[in-house]
Amino acid sequence: MKILISGGSRGLGRELAEHLAGQHEVVTFARGEAGTRNPRIKHLTGVDVASTESLDGLEPYLEDADGLVNNVGIAYDGILATQGVDSIRKMLEVNLFSVLYLTKLYLRCRLRGRKPGSVVSISSIIGIRGFSGLATYSATKGALNSMTKALAREMGPKGFRFNAVLPGYFESDMSKGMGEDRKAQIIRRTPLGRLATTADICPLVEFLLSEDARFITGQLIAVDGGLTA
Numbered sequence: 001m002k003i004l005i006s007g008g009s010r011g012l013g014r015e016l017a018e019h020l021a022g023q024h025e026v027v028t029f030a031r032g033e034a035g036t037r038n039p040r041i042k043h044l045t046g047v048d049v050a051s052t053e054s055l056d057g058l059e060p061y062l063e064d065a066d067g068l069v070n071n072v073g074i075a076y077d078g079i080l081a082t083q084g085v086d087s088i089r090k091m092l093e094v095n096l097f098s099v100l101y102l103t104k105l106y107l108r109c110r111l112r113g114r115k116p117g118s119v120v121s122i123s124s125i126i127g128i129r130g131f132s133g134l135a136t137y138s139a140t141k142g143a144l145n146s147m148t149k150a151l152a153r154e155m156g157p158k159g160f161r162f163n164a165v166l167p168g169y170f171e172s173d174m175s176k177g178m179g180e181d182r183k184a185q186i187i188r189r190t191p192l193g194r195l196a197t198t199a200d201i202c203p204l205v206e207f208l209l210s211e212d213a214r215f216i217t218g219q220l221i222a223v224d225g226g227l228t229a
Helices: 011-020 052-056 059-064 085-112 135-158 180-189 198-209
Strands: 002-006 025-029 041-044 067-070 118-122 161-167 219-223
Touching: 002 011, 002 059, 002 085, 011 025, 011 198, 052 085, 059 085, 067 085, 067 198, 085 118, 085 135, 118 135, 118 198, 135 161, 135 219, 161 198, 198 219
Parallel strands: 002 025, 002 067, 025 041, 067 118, 118 161, 161 219
Antiparallel strands: none
């Protein structure tokens, strides 16, 4: 299986690429250099997800990809009433518009070749549960969830599948900035008693992309140890 991953140079994207490269052909892209030297991963640099022209250049890779992972995303916290307009606009641009546009390109490329595909979007439990200080981020992830369900219906007759993985708090670059008290509080509220790791998330993404999940579409699957149960 050939898989294209957006934002695969660091964090969860890098871990996904490493995991999937064990069994599949993987292409990642980002503005910066690759976060791995794995020879099984082809990394495209200089791709600006905020630029439609830059994303247009991915068409040859989109046409070949059996699966697409919408992983790119940014988060700026802050109370909406005082949050900067630039931060709001940037999150909408990266977390939502770029994903919609990339998915549109993927569909057009695959339809042109009469080839179906599977799309897994990395969303967040913050898209289904309110958290103070994350209104804009929550809005982008909630929209991503809605896109997943709508496209599952819209493109199902053409053989496409759409699912979203919703991690809770997990050990990552983002969580490193979280205070120990806050982290301990989240762990206390989590039925399984810990934060997630990328090892909890990556196998699920691989499964949803695969033929083993051929009758699963339109699903939002939380990986949060029961926090939203």
